[in-house]
Amino acid sequence: MMLRGERQADFAYQAVYRYMINLINEVSTDARVKLPSLRQLAGRLNVSISTIQYAYSLLEKEGRVYSVAKSGYYAWPLLESARPLGSGDLLDRLYAAGRHPGTMVLSADEPALLASLDDTLMRLERELVRQYPRHLQPWSQSCGVWELRAALAARYTSSPSRCWHADDVFVGADLRGVLDILIETLGLRGTTVIVESPCDWLILRLFQDAGVRIVELPWMQDGSLDRAALEQYLRDEPIHLALFSSAVSLPSGVAWTCEDRIAVAQLLDHYGCWLLENDTFGELGFMAPRGTLRERVNPERLMVFSSFDKMLGSEAPYGYLLSRHLNSELQRQFLLRSFRLSSIRQRAIARLYQSGRIDQHLHTLRKRLHEQSLQMGQRLVQHLGEQVTFQMPVAGATFWLEANRVVDMRQVFQRLLAQQVVIAPGELFSLGGLHRQHLRLSHAFHGQPDLDVALAALSDALRQAQIG
Known part of the structure; x- marks a missing residue:
């Protein structure tokens, strides 16, 4: 071929x-x-x-x-979802089920489905190909092209004391690859890391596979963080790294309050704990930004990671990391990993930032996400009524639901699979058995005619899976 x-x-x-x-x-x-x-x-x-x-x-x-x-x-494997209830890994079965034609995937978290820049990126790339013929494209920039790194550094700079430079930015093939390098560079194997809970399953699995001991800090029902528990962990456990979201914690949909950001920053600084900030959804809040956690913490103990795909779409799968420290070791690890990324595609993304096109796009995307969440909220009330409790999301593309009665959520998952509907049970977002009465549902759809049917099926599955 x-x-x-x-x-x-x-x-x-x-x-x-x-x-x-x-x-x-x-x-x-x-x-x-x-x-x-x-x-x-x-x-x-x-x-x-x-x-x-x-x-x-x-x-x-x-x-x-x-x-x-x-x-x-x-x-x-195509036949993974056909395994009996309780067999195999739940995440494996979720991914396998999503591959089947005709399956309605309600478990996804893809905000850019409502408004992507895939076509724009392709047009920019074609223009750049004419400016940068193949023989002039440098493939040796293992940490990403300078234009994109500089654009990201400028994006994250907010003051003279909280500034970033292109050399502080590292771009990889995807978020998984970037986090793998970070785990290796920081020597996290065998160490203890505290994470907010619920937490993205990609992050949890990567840390678990690397032999990292994870301490989960659940958000409380009133939408605040348990500061007393955080201080106790920092005082009594050998924790040197905390992983928290920048502005809104998803899938729970909890937004940082100013009081929590100040208090957490003070605790991290007092105990000399580093912050690894997850900024994946940092710019996808529906309303005006309320500030980020990184603006409060000690910038000398801060690293930030994110990716482009949630904002831009599938044509921009790259992940990136901002770090002022360990730069020589990070450069070595990126070089060893040999991410030979398209310099043209990276330059196209950089132009979105430099031209201000990214801000126009984000304005449209946030508006559509908000509108879609309102419509989905009405449907959830209509179909699930008293069966679940939820708060309206303030960012992103998902709802975080809690069953009002004790149910076997794995049984709910399996019953829906039989009807070609995939949900994300809450236990996927914890390694310690938390959130077993929760599930995540996407609201980023383009006019799904079967959505009402799927929600009616979810209602039936919740009813049939009640325990006691």
């Missing part, structure tokens, strides 16, 4: 993507199947390793493949 000559009509990664889809669809076993390595596919298809990496990143984001550190990529 020759892809070099297809550049004028199509981007190479798109052809690789289609090839991989066909390859994955050939998997018909309930055992995991290892896919070809980056180098194998690059040689087979006569494209660069970065093109293969990009296609794999899109497939992993869509839940079609998953990666195993130092092993490679694997296809999710």
Whole structure:
């Protein structure tokens, strides 16, 4: 298969993507199947390793493949969701179920589905290809192209004491890869990290696989953080790193209050604890920004990570990290990881920031997310009534529901699978058995005619899964 000559009509990664889809669809076993390595596919298809990496990143984001550190990529087995209730890993079954044609995936968290910049990025990339012919494109910038790193540094700078420079920014193929490098660079294996709960399952699984001991700090029902519990953990446990959201904690939808931000910043500073801030949804609040946690903490004990895909869409899967410290080791780790990212795509993203187009897009996206959340809220009241409790989200693309009666949420999950509906049980967002009476539902849909049917099915499943 020759892809070099297809550049004028199509981007190479798109052809690789289609090839991989066909390859994955050939998997018909309930055992995991290892896919070809980056180098194998690059040689087979006569494209660069970065093109293969990009296609794999899109497939992993869509839940079609998953990666195993130092092993490679694997296809999710098609028959995974057919396993009996209680068998196998719940997250594995969720991803596998989402692959089936005709399945309604209510478990996703993809804000950009309502307004992506995929087409805009493609147009910018085509313009840049003419300015930067292939032979002039530098592939040696292992931490990302300077234009994008400088644009991000400027975006995060808020004062002379809270400023960032291009050398403080590191761009990787996706968020998973960036966090893997961070775990390695900070030497977190065997250490203790405190995280807010519920917490994104990607983060939890990565830390768990790395042998990190995780202490979960749940948000309280009144929407505040348990400061007394946080102080006790910081005082009594060997915690050197805290992982908190920047402005709004998702999926719980809790927004930081000014009082909590000040108090938490003081506690972290008093006990010399570093903050690793998750800014993935930092710019997706529906209303005017209320401030971020990083604006209050000691900037000398701060690192921030995020990604572009939640804001821009699937054509921008890159993750990034901001850090003033350990820069030489981070550069070494990024170089060893050999992220050969498209310099043209990164420059296209940089232009979105430099031109102000990103702010126009975010204004539209926030408005649509807010409108969609209001419509979904009405539907939840209509179909679920007294069965669940929820607060209207203030950011992002999901609702966090709590069952009012004790239910077996795994049974709810399985009953809905039989009707080709996928939800995200709350236990996925904890490693310590928390949130078993919760579930996450997406509200980022483009006119789903079957949404009412799916919510009616959820109501029936909740009723049938009641315990006692």
